[in-house]
Amino acid sequence: MLDLIIHGGDVVTPQGVATCDVAIAGETIAAIAAPGALSAQAAKRVIDASERIVMPGGIDPHVHLHHVWIKPDGTPLITAGPEQVGRAALHGGTTTFIDFAYWRDGATALQAIELRDKDFVGNSPCDWAYHIMLHAERRPRSRVSSRRRSRPAIRRSRSSPPISCRRAPGA
Secondary structure, eight states: OEEEEEEEEEETTTTTEEEEEEETTTTTEEESTTTTOGGGGGEEEEEEEEEEEEEEEEEEEOSSOOOOEOHHHSOEEEEHHHHHHHHHHHHTTTTEEEEEEEEEOOOOHHHHHHHHHHHHHHSSSSEEEEEEEEEOOOOOOOOOHHHHTSSOOOOTTTTTTOOOOOHHHHH
16 A cells, blocks of 8 residues: 555656656655556545645755854854754755765764764654765964965875866766
């Protein structure tokens, strides 16, 4: 049995918009069918989406949750966590966000992810993923000439292959 049928909405797909029925089983889209092709008796719940837009949830690829910012006066400001931001995101149609796991000196990438999971597992109403952010203590600022500061941050030795950037197909 299906959990939900969303009936007769204007469904947004990668191929365009069409009036369809959408069947949901658990957290999975089980079928997209012509209007009326799915029996209402096949689902626990039916939503009439006539004259409404039905689309997949959005992804916010750059959030900072439970992140400490230092205000100009030096006091810390801690951003809201996934429990609060997740509720707001769902109300706006965002079902997934991607935050940062801070990989600090002396830890492994796995430890950074496990530490970040403490904020998310059991607290976030949304799906989530992480970017790994390499983090190291800042070195004291030195007085470097502006000429030196303007050099590229990436250096290579004489034996290094040249660095090239390419556009993704279709970009």
